[in-house]
Amino acid sequence: MKRFIMLLAIFAIVATACSNVSKDEFSRAQDETSKALSKINNKLDQLATSPAPADPTGPTGTTGATGSTGATGVSGPSGSTGSVSSGNGQFTPSGSVGTPVSTNNVGSWQVQEMKNLSKNPIVVDWINRLKDPAPRLWPTYPNVDNPKVGFSKHNGLEFGQDIAPFCEQDSRCDFIVPAREYRLITGDYKFLDLSCQGGKERKGCLLMIINVSDESYTWRDQVADNGYTVMGRYWNGDVLEQGVWGLVSHASANMLNLPTSAHPGESLNFGSNGTNAGANCGNPAGCNTVDATVVVAAGSGILAVLHTVVHA
Secondary structure (H helix, E strand, O other): OHHHHHHHHHHHHHHHHHOOOOHHHHHHHHHHHHHHHHHHHHHHHHHHHOOOOOOOOOOOOOOOOOOOOOOOOEOOOOOOEOEEOOOOOOEEOOOOOOOOOEEEEEOOEEEEEOOOHHHOHHHHHHHOOOOOOOHHHOOOOOOOOEOOOOEOHHHOEOOOEEEEEEOOOOOEEEEEEOOOEEEEEEEEEEEOOEEEOOOOOOEEEEEEEEEOOOOOEEEEEEEEEEEEEEEEEEOOHHHHHHHHHHHHHHHHHHHOOOOEEEEOOEEEEOHHHOOOOOOHHHOOOOOOEEEEEEEEEEOOEEEEEEEEEEEO
16 A cells, blocks of 8 residues: 555656756756655555554444453444343343333232333233133133134134244344234243243243334343243233233243143143153253243333233
């Protein structure tokens, strides 16, 4: 580069000098050329030895492959700030589901009601009709009829798209929940200030997020550790307790290694006689219990948090 700039300078100065035929003027032009080249050379030497300016978008402080933070504590490529436990790469989401205005129970469900729930009477009604999970009565996903409980698939949920493993890069990813859809996540998770971790007691973790609004929403920088997810539409928002009952029951049945079917007549899990599909809770016999949480949201606003523990 230095040589190229010097050649350009020589060409420009000599071309100017050669446009005159006077010997004296040509000599003066040669002197000016030498002085100019000397100045250029000194400037280039200064640039070569000066440090490059800092790049504000460079890697300083971004999360590396191990999940550790740099000096500025930036959480990742999106540039949003967050906290990371030192050493193990575990990201902790910021934000909260909010403070409930009341807490009550519907059967085995603990219901935390947020301030805007009362503005959604349809949601209030179906929450009050919640049924206790019944994993032994739900061998199939609630996208098909279940004659065991008189359930019609028209009141159920779509099995839209599933991903396994989910959030596998550094356990941090976005939870996208489109309008009038749900997302099921199984596996250890951290969602806002809610979390679940299985541990040695073989507790399975289940999170269902339902978006009852007409606007999609993405929950940024949440955590699912080697999780599994299904996303799809719900078919009847007036009786959504049926879809919730079916999904929590069936997903729990799979995690508890009860007999289940991928489709009617097509076995998925065989109970105590077979290895659990996916080795839930890190065990070929599956989980002992399932910690189930259902978050009902309207876009970015949390309306209610429902929680129960499912047993075989």
